[in-house]
Amino acid sequence: xxxxxxxxxxxxxxxxxxxxxxxxxxxxxxxxxxxxxxxxxxxxxxxxxxxxxxxxxxxxxxxxxxxxxxxxxxxxxxxxxxxxxxxxxxxxxxxxxxxxxxxxxxxxxxxxxxxxxxxxxxxxxxxxxxxxxxxxxxxxxxxxxxxxxxxxxxxxxxxxxxxxxxxxxxxxxxxxxxxxxxxxxxxxxxxxxxxxxxxxxxxxx
Numbered sequence: 001x002x003x004x005x006x007x008x009x010x011x012x013x014x015x016x017x018x019x020x021x022x023x024x025x026x027x028x029x030x031x032x033x034x035x036x037x038x039x040x041x042x043x044x045x046x047x048x049x050x051x052x053x054x055x056x057x058x059x060x061x062x063x064x065x066x067x068x069x070x071x072x073x074x075x076x077x078x079x080x081x082x083x084x085x086x087x088x089x090x091x092x093x094x095x096x097x098x099x100x101x102x103x104x105x106x107x108x109x110x111x112x113x114x115x116x117x118x119x120x121x122x123x124x125x126x127x128x129x130x131x132x133x134x135x136x137x138x139x140x141x142x143x144x145x146x147x148x149x150x151x152x153x154x155x156x157x158x159x160x161x162x163x164x165x166x167x168x169x170x171x172x173x174x175x176x177x178x179x180x181x182x183x184x185x186x187x188x189x190x191x192x193x194x195x196x197x198x199x200x201x202x203x204x205x
Contacts, residue, residue, distance in 0.1 A: 005151075009138070010155075013134075013138055013151075013152065013155050014155060014159065016134060016137070016138075017134065017152075017155045017156050017158075017159040017160075018159045018162070018163070020130045020134075021156070021159045021160050021162070021163035021164075022163045022166065024194070025124075025126040026087055026090075026120075026124050026125075026126055026127075026195060027050050027054075027120075027121075027124065027126070027127070027164070028163070028164075028167045029191050029194055029195045030046070030090060030094075030112070030195070031043060031046055031047060031050070031164055031167050031168045031171070032167045032168065032170055032171040032191060033094050033171065033188055033191045033192075034046050034111045034112065034168070034171065035167070035168035035169070035170065035171025035172045035174075035175065036171035036172070036174050036175050036187065036188060036191075037094075037111075037171075037175075037188065038111045039172060039175065040168055040169070040172045042111050043111055043168050043171075045111070045112065045113050045114040045117065046111050046112035046113075046114075046116075046117045047117075047164045047165070047168060048114050048117070049112060049113070049114045049115065049116065049117020049118040049119075049120070049121075050117055050118075050121070050160060050164055051157060051160045051161050051164055052114075052118060052157070053117060053118030053119070053120075053121045054121050054127055054130075054131075054156060054160055055153040055154070055156045055157040055160065056118075056153070057121045057122065057127060057131055058131045058134065058135070058149070058152060058153045058156055059149055059150065059153045061131040061132060061135055062135045062139060062145065062148075062149035062152070062153075063146075063149065079122065079123055079128070080125055080128070082123050083123035083124055083125045083128075084125070086120070086123050087124075087125075087195055087196070088196065090195060091192040091193070091195045091196050092192075094188055094189075094191060094192040094195070095188070095189055095192045134152055134156075135149070135152070138152055139152070174187065
């Protein structure tokens with residue numbers, strides 16, 4: 001157990017979780033678009049849903065969900081395709097919200113709630129890949145795995161907190177300094193297209 005808490009392992013875990021959190025994916029693209037469209041305050045529930053929901057998902061994967069999906073891979077396939085359909089719907093929602101967007105005007109669409117964001121992790125293909133990969137790499141099954149899983153989840157809580165704020169801040173920055181509504185609309189459409197592109201690796205995996 002002590003081997004898991006060496007400085008080298010902790011630094012490696014931090015690097016892995018920070019890199020996977022910051023790398024472009026559905027969560028990051030969605031909060032960037034939300035920050036751009038709604039601002040920081042209204043995006044906060046969305047952020048918290050990811051910050052809390054994903055580490056909780058990692059814990060559940062580590063405690064047995066991953067084994068269930070290894071024994072019944074069709075369940076994971078179902079979740080994968082549900083996730084793809086949901087991401088396509090989210091891309092459509094981004095474009096729909098963008099079509100009615102004007103600088104300094106309220107939009108009729110609404111950002112993610114905390115619950116929606118937390119539940120989204122379970123149909124987010126990248127979240128599944130991240131969760132199952134980190135457990136398979138860093139959990140030593142010969143030792144007491146609970147504290148290892150808890151440490152991984154806490155690390156993801158910390159790095160996701162940083163990562164989500166960076167991506168939302170990017171959207172808020174763009175909203176504050178870009179006064180051209182047409183540019184903002186085109187940028188959001190580009191984010192919707194990027195969200196669709198993020199599905200392709202899952203389709204061909």
